[in-house]
Amino acid sequence: MEALRRKWIPYFFLSPYIIFYLAFGLVPILFSLYVSFTSWDGIREKHFVGLDNYLFLFDPNSYFFKSVGNTFLFIMMTLPFQMFFGLLLAVLLYSRFVKWKSFYQLVNFLPYIVTPVAVGLMFNLLFDWQTGFVNKVLMLLGWTNEEIYWLGEPGFARFVIAFMLFWKGFGYIMVFFLAGLANIPKDLYEAAQVDGASSTHMFLKITLPLLKPVTTFILITGIIGGFQLLEEPMLLLGGFAGGASAVVGGPERCCLTTVWNVYDTAFGSTTRYGLGSAIAYGLCMIIALVSITGYKFLNRGEQE
């Protein structure tokens, strides 16, 4: 009896997670796969259309590759800088040269906790071409004679989004680097110091290599997180007046992210559930491809 009872226990503790994951995680994911092979508006009859939705992804009118490209671009424009400054901050905070460590830690982490909707709206105000803080300061300093149309030109709009995302995320990445630094055994540095190593040398030979697991974690979560991008560009470009009903994707859809594309296809300007699901699955395949390639690339470096 006792043995039988013991056998049951782990399943009991596991079951809430499993049940909820199946019900509200796996079932929707599988059902979405099925929906992606249909033409459906959510109300009328579904029609099975085979691979049509996936083939349509290659049509420029689906904006699939455009939105994936935009999202990639935003990740490339922000993640490296976030990681550089995040690491710099963490190393500075971890050194013995800086006081008030927890104060600085908190201050730099704060941008991450602001509601993305508020971030988008705040930067919309700051970069407004008529009344925005940025243009006012630039004109006051005499660096430009006429207002810059920040959110109306594709190039500028992308820059503002990258700038905003950098601001929001570098402190978050700092926290993970701090955690990583704390896990490096102190005696390694002491031994190196006895051997007369310079601090630059120690940083390159001890700190950086031992941070590799954390760096990989940040890279992977950064890329996956980056593909969830939606609120900040949506509210930045729509502002208080437009909100979610803003011009989709900004000027020439240069800032249309993939999730925005899914949302707009299924719940925004059209109700094409099938195509929306196909966009989500298309994105997932691309992420998987990138992760596998990246993983192989990193591992190859290990063996050499």
Place this chain on the structure above:
Amino acid sequence: MTNSIRSVISTTLISLLSLFALFPFYLMIIMGTYQNEDLFTGIVLVPGSYFLENLKTVMESRFDLVYLNSLFVSITSTVVAVLVSAFAGFAFAKHEFKYKNKIFAAVLLTMMVPGQLGLIAYVIEIRYLGLSGTLLPLILPWVANSFGVFWMTQYMKSAVPNEVLESARIDGCSDFTVFFRIVIAFCWPAMTTLALLVFLWSWNSFLLPLIFINEPELYTIPLAISTLGSAYRTDLAAQVLGLSLGTLPVLILFIIGSKSFIRGLTAGSVKG
């Protein structure tokens, strides 16, 4: 380079970055204390005197109700998600069962799946279950949190000594009692960190309320903020104050919890 020069350089660098991090924040708070017209004419850098008037305008749009909705969603999500994750973590870290490693690998795999993959079908599922028009669809996706399960498992493996569990069992405690009396006590730091994260994520979530919530009585903070423009159309100052007010609860929470948050991250150790 002497140490004092190093510390001057380091402190300057870190102060500059901190100023950069704080500045938009600071402007957000400052702009909410001005009268609307002042925001259009000049650059504002010091606090104004119109804060209470703006606050009155914001409160007229039932911001208190919005607060309650958001608090309900975030507190429920947090408590349930942390408990469910700790339960599963206990099973993975301290029990042996069939297919354990395979199931754990599956949990890791689900962490990699982007959240929007099942979004459209989730909307249909909620409609089918008749739950649209309630706050439940905003809570359910947080319950089974794979990151939380991974997090709690890693922490419990190293933080809860097996000897303590064994002696409690020998004393006749059921695993249920062991969990609530002992495991939770050992895992408090990791649970705090996870709770802060889930609270933050659910508080800030926008896509789900945007899809599911149509009635203003059920608005959560991000949704209410995004419609501030139509609530008081031309009053920019009141809109900005709304942004500050929406951020306030998480701000307070992280100022109180920042020490244990970072300690929890460090102890839980992100080993990749």
